[in-house]
Amino acid sequence: MVSEFWDARYAGNDYHFGTEPAAFVARWAHLVAPGARVLTIAEGEGRNAVHLAARGAHVTAMDGSPVAVAKAHRLAVERDVEVDFRVADIGAWEWQDAAFDVALGVFFQFAQPPLRAAIFAGLAQTLVPGGLLLLHGYAPRQIGYGTGGPPVAENLWTLEMLHAAFPGFEVLHEADYDAEIEEGRGHAGRSALIDFVARKPV
Ligand SMILES: C[S@@+](CC[C@H](N)C(=O)[O-])C[C@H]1O[C@@H](n2cnc3c(N)ncnc32)[C@H](O)[C@@H]1O
Secondary structure: OOHHHHHHHOOOOOOOOOOOOOHHHHHHHHHOOOOOEEEEEOOOOOHHHHHHHHOOOEEEEEEOOHHHHHHHHHHHHHOOOOOEEEEOOHHHOOOOOOOEEEEEEEOOOOOOHHHHHHHHHHHHHHEEEEEEEEEEEEOOOHHHHOOOOOOOHHHOOOHHHHHHHOOOOEEEEEEEEEEEEEEOOOEEEEEEEEEEEEEOOO
């Protein structure tokens, strides 16, 4: 069952990854126009979805954990924003063609290579031509740091992998770097990060 592990992790009243957006999302949110249709996958407890909705985006946010989605709802109510939250297994997600102006994926390192390939293809499919892709995750050296993410090397990302997955996309920003992050209990300390900001070809 997809959600058991994550439901347990999200069981407390606190927000496992905090209630503020990932630094990556805060940094690039200015590229998301008010009114933009945004899909955010594996959204967790809603920190990134709520941030973008508060800036005027129309956000659809999916996650496999009903516990996370209930807490995400709570955060949206507290912040007085509306988000279309869905509980769904990403492996069964029906990617709509050219339905979103922005697609966001933050720390979905649970996805092993075959599922990851399907997700990457789905993200490309669901973006409109010219749509914005925002990806943020862990690089392989994160395994030595032990500050977040699964200790499964094949699930981690490289920039080369992302270039190969999104051929023809115009890369606006890419980075493979170390940074201190403080995102609740879930992500804390020196982290090996990958950022990828790109536009689908028109
Ligand atoms: C590391 S958390 C990241 C959450 C969120 N993106 C954030 O940065 O706060 C990974 C998320 O993936 C979700 N997840 C794991 N497997 C999933 C699946 N098969 N389908 C949908 N979501 C899944 C978990 O419930 C969890 O919320």
